[in-house]
Amino acid sequence: MNDPTLLPPCAEFEFDLVEMVDGTLPAERARTTRAHLEGCARCRAWQADYARLDAGLMAALPRPALLADFDARLQGRLAAETRRAVGADLRTQVESDYRSLVDSLRSGARRSVLLSAGTMAVAALGAAILLPVVWPGAGAALAALDPVQRATVLGGIGGAVALAALGWSAMQGALPGVRLGA
Amino acid sequence: MDAGIEEHLAAGRHARAFDLVVPAFRDRVFRLAYSILKDRAAAEDAAQETFVRIWKALPGFDGRAQLGTWIFAITRNTCLMELRRRRPTVSFDDPDSAEAQHAAAAIATGPAEDPERENLLRLVDTLPRNQQEAVRLFYLEDRSYEAVAEQLDMPLGTVKNLLHRARKRLMELAQPAEVKAA
Numbered sequence: 001m002n003d004p005t006l007l008p009p010c011a012e013f014e015f016d017l018v019e020m021v022d023g024t025l026p027a028e029r030a031r032t033t034r035a036h037l038e039g040c041a042r043c044r045a046w047q048a049d050y051a052r053l054d055a056g057l058m059a060a061l062p063r064p065a066l067l068a069d070f071d072a073r074l075q076g077r078l079a080a081e082t083r084r085a086v087g088a089d090l091r092t093q094v095e096s097d098y099r100s101l102v103d104s105l106r107s108g109a110r111r112s113v114l115l116s117a118g119t120m121a122v123a124a125l126g127a128a129i130l131l132p133v134v135w136p137g138a139g140a141a142l143a144a145l146d147p148v149q150r151a152t153v154l155g156g157i158g159g160a161v162a163l164a165a166l167g168w169s170a171m172q173g174a175l176p177g178v179r180l181g182a
Numbered sequence: 183m184d185a186g187i188e189e190h191l192a193a194g195r196h197a198r199a200f201d202l203v204v205p206a207f208r209d210r211v212f213r214l215a216y217s218i219l220k221d222r223a224a225a226e227d228a229a230q231e232t233f234v235r236i237w238k239a240l241p242g243f244d245g246r247a248q249l250g251t252w253i254f255a256i257t258r259n260t261c262l263m264e265l266r267r268r269r270p271t272v273s274f275d276d277p278d279s280a281e282a283q284h285a286a287a288a289i290a291t292g293p294a295e296d297p298e299r300e301n302l303l304r305l306v307d308t309l310p311r312n313q314q315e316a317v318r319l320f321y322l323e324d325r326s327y328e329a330v331a332e333q334l335d336m337p338l339g340t341v342k343n344l345l346h347r348a349r350k351r352l353m354e355l356a357q358p359a360e361v362k363a364a
Contacts, residue, residue, distance in 0.1 A: 023325075053353055060298075060299040061317075063321075064212075064216055064225070065209075066209065066226060070212075074230055077230060078234065081234060081238070
């Protein structure tokens, strides 16, 4: 270092001295600063030290460069990211399809059960209405039975209707997990 | 911003825009990463990671900020995450701390056979982190205040002040011990 007393430069010129070293000082201020430097040994010494440090840093600080395969490696990473993103999209799509299938099965099953119950009720009502017409003696025959026999007969008819409705639902594929026929 | 990049972004052609972004920014992104991480390989990894993030986020870039400002912000965040991930070491962020003073003294009065360059690099390492980054970047960017201001997202005057304080501090630290004691 030039000045062992380490005296600072004149405060009003400090930044201009730096900018002069950096080469960014406007021409007019550069003229004024040069005029000051001619008469100020302290500022000259300080600026010389500053310029030496600047040159030292310029030479000392590493200036690494990217490796030549930077772009190729980046493309590789982006391709991997794309594959990962596509895989994730596919998984999301499959999960979404599965959820909607389950939802539709559930709502379809509910609808079918309600339909089956309705059909069964209509069939039972129809049977009750039509039976006396088809078999006029049915009322008398039922009346002739004892209560246990009458309950067995009516229960049998009801059960047969229920089984028929259940079978029909299964044939339509409306019962989850049960599929009859083609 | 490159007019071609702007055009592609406006038209929603993000892949085409990205193809232009990489060559336009890769070196500056790498140099910024190096100024923060101080390690060539780590800086290159951070640059790769930065571009992967840019590639993912580019469709959401709304143009409210300058593209360069946005890219350098992603770079800084990527590097800061890397720094956080690393094991914490002794900090010299406060140049007046006992550790920093001790380290600086040990460096400045170190063995006579230490090359001047090595000494200067170690002195740079004793500066507060923001000053270190600015100094490294300034010399990596061929002493361009504007480039440092853009990459660190700071006003030009702030960058000039930061660099001035850093280099004044380096001048003080570089003084031989006997001159400092005088």
